[in-house]
Amino acid sequence: MSDANFNFDLIIIGAGYGGFDAAKHAAEKGLKVGIIESRDMGGTCVNRGCVPSKALLAASGKVREISNRKHLESFGIHAAPVRFERQKIAEHANKLVSNIRSNLTKTLQRVGVEIIKGFARIEGKQCVGVREVNGVDRVLRAKDIIIATGSDPFVPPGIEIDGRTVFTSDQAINLEWLPKWIAIVGSGYIGLEFADVYTALGCEVSIIEALERVMPTFDKDIAKIASRNLIDNRDIDARSGFLATKITPGCPVNIELSDVKTKEISEEIQVDAVLVATGRIPSSNNLNLESVGVKTERGFIPVNEKMQVIVDGNPIDNLWAVGDVTGKLMLAHAAAAQGTIAVENILGNEKTIDYRSIPAATFTHPEISSVGLMESEAIKLASEENFELGIVRSYFKANSKALAEIEGDGLMKMFFRKDNGEVLGAHIFGLHAADLIQEIANAISRRLGVIELSQEVHTHPTLSEVVEVAYKQAASQLNNN
């Protein structure tokens, strides 16, 4: 097909973080770009995810801090009882969302991206069909297509959502009311962040986790110290090994709990509200992927490390996918990184993604973060590549800044190769863990070893010295040291 037959160099389906980053990067590099969005510009992160949830966490975190009498009294501070307005906290989140959504839209317009509002589908090779909001249906041709359609909350069978008493994070971020007692189904990062918000604002929280321990996706040592701080020390009743098999909205909401092992109904509880935080599923329905022979895996679009969509292990020309819909690392910055990589490859600059160096964070108070390998993955790699695995632990209680803040309950755990010192992964629970992890992510990205890293000088007194101590401990344990 000649260039004249194409409407665009690149069409992107979905304007979440993945689509946004790809569109901006491609337009800045001189490509003619169209982006199609069926809902709100900015996708999940801006409208229903990172942005509003962090605004709620910021406000509720302040409430938590100034209502923590014991902590304040340790500094000799006596604060009056805290008052807060739920409505204003919700408004803070809403305003931030519209601000960021508007900035993001303007950024795309400024770099010349054409924004098309409508629902898109693939219509065969290099063709995208779009049903625009005004009802017009047309087919557009593009040299390359990136699918960046993201994900939606997963609601297990048996759970009925009414959006008011039983809801997902999509509704929770509106903070429309504060239930006296709320059950949160799932103890992943979304469940934990909302538990942080609700407990700070005075709600009683129950956490229901199907797997055998709470926080099953986190490193086990980090989960232990984090759950002691974030669950056990708060007004939270956490049950693991129980499946919420039936949830009926109403006043009260009825939850039927079954024992995961026996499958028997074990109990029924009544609460004021339920937040279902049981993971997310890819938005790949109705994309007409069959027209190009793409078979999804549990709904996820298979891609290689260049972000090309693959069928039976082979890349399809001119078709790319990025973000949550690929199911790789379902995080905003991972989606954005994938978007840039896809565009670089479209431009002919061969680039692959390095998932090992992409960090993740949970913005509870205190925070949890991680980068690189989990312990089981590090053990497997050590056995496959025949090296000795090193594990070090660095404690916040030995850090002057953490002690000055009376926040000494924190831990950093790091995995490294004892033969060449390469850092393989790190997991942190403690004050500002989300910021601390970046230093280790950068080291992993450059495949740096702990000898070099341990010689880097860290500011005193800062929390970053927790990382320095880990590097120094690791350096002293190298095989040829």
Ligand SMILES: Cc1cc2nc3c(=O)[nH]c(=O)nc-3n(C[C@H](O)[C@H](O)[C@H](O)COP(=O)(O)OP(=O)(O)OC[C@H]3O[C@@H](n4cnc5c(N)ncnc54)[C@H](O)[C@@H]3O)c2cc1C
């Ligand atoms: C409560 C919550 C908190 C979170 N907090 C964080 C955090 O702190 N940090 C972090 O990194 N990540 C966080 N995330 C995850 C983050 O939001 C996602 O990883 C990120 O939004 C994925 O970006 P994406 O571009 O792949 O998809 P999305 O943001 O989901 O965007 C996809 C877009 O595609 C559109 N679309 C779908 N199908 C079509 C179609 N056929 N035609 C046209 N448009 C279509 C959708 O309307 C949507 O706007 C959070 C998520 C939630 C739910």
